[in-house]
Amino acid sequence: MTQTPLSIPLDRASPIPLYFQVAREIERRILDGELAAGTRLENEVVLADRLGLSRPTLRRAIGYLVDRGLLVRRRGVGTQVVRPRVRRPVELSSLYDDLTRAGEEPRTEVLRLVVEEPPPAVAAVLELPEGGRAYTIERLRRIGDGPLALMRNHVPADLVRLDEDALRDHGLYQLLRAAGVRLKVASQSIGARVATAAEARVLEERRGAPLLTMDRTVYDDVGRVVEHGSHLYRASRYSFELTLTG
Amino acid sequence: MTQTPLSIPLDRASPIPLYFQVAREIERRILDGELAAGTRLENEVVLADRLGLSRPTLRRAIGYLVDRGLLVRRRGVGTQVVRPRVRRPVELSSLYDDLTRAGEEPRTEVLRLVVEEPPPAVAAVLELPEGGRAYTIERLRRIGDGPLALMRNHVPADLVRLDEDALRDHGLYQLLRAAGVRLKVASQSIGARVATAAEARVLEERRGAPLLTMDRTVYDDVGRVVEHGSHLYRASRYSFELTLTG
């Protein structure tokens, strides 16, 4: 496979770290096809030298791309461009964000929005203090000409102020992030069951139609519970796409 | 929150990198509860000094744990232990591995095992050359007293040699890894539908019972397609548990 002398313009006055400028530029060239699959990069010492960087800084750039799966490093061999892939990482994104990114135009119907002392099971998941209050949100997400998902969420009341207008025009995660909440990890469970009569009616399905269920609990960067949701998706119109790395 | 002077024994003769010795030890103390949630670590300069390490090396250890979500670093503030969580990362594991780890005893029935020129759709996904051959594997996974999943997999024939005995006693990924295949990324799609009559019969469900479907394509570290699978799970007995990080 080819070896390519690499030249990257650096802006040392920029607030963007040098290692990131390098990583971003290499990534761009891989995605653009300028650096084809299998291409060998020059060795780290030479490359760092040409770019006018120290080797640790260059290594940091390369390491970043190795972690993201765009490059492979092998001791004694060298660094190569991996066969390019759709590699959307597993992200902490909401259905709304996903749809928007996919060029769809989701519409949201807010069925219920209250602040209340939630039932004990929910309070436990949210780790609310005694008597703590939380939003309960029920929304119907539509896309194109029909419903896609029925969503119930719970958010501790002291984290953010929510209103129906905001929820109609934005994803819940957008609103949380805008309120300064730093979403960090989520654990979720995906299952399936058939629709009850009531669910079928709301989702415009037949009774007994297959539904995907998703329960998710989201934590912020210091481990506080930030949100819990139980969602139902029409299996006929939705599936979860994931990229795993190991 | 408390601040803790940290002392960690290092073995400079060990082949295990110093940064990793440090990271592993801090992780252990967090998981053991010795370092409670909210605990502040000493600042990097002092800590590096006490451990007899350079600051970059110590930072690498901390950075590793930050990436894994066990620590938070904030400029001008310090480094803190995050509220401990179940944080099983999204892993490239097989159903067999998952069950074994959970203490279950999966049994596998090999329904079909052939090497053939697969249908064009499968050949395309596997990126086989013209006339390339692949294993087609159909297995029924049982656990406890009943079936759990019906699995169909395709693996390029030149990657590994598979036989019925091996597949009965091991997960497919185990066998691939043992053959030197380096599983790296997978993209998968999770959906739901109802069982056909034939599927219901094999899975001992009623016709119309909800099933989880999972299609997965796995790539190795240089982007070659290593495996493709289409699986069916009984929703009554199985759900996908994921941990996402953002």
Place this chain on the structure above:
DNA sequence: GAGTGGTCTAGACCACAGC
């Protein structure tokens, strides 16, 4: 202003791959 993490440098030595 004092204290913290964020970045960067210019070296060094080692371990492994492949000839």
Place this chain on the structure above:
DNA sequence: CTGTGGTCTAGACCACTCG
């Protein structure tokens, strides 16, 4: 053996947070 990445050091300066 030569060439590669893997680790580590001992500093330096900067940017941000908070009292």
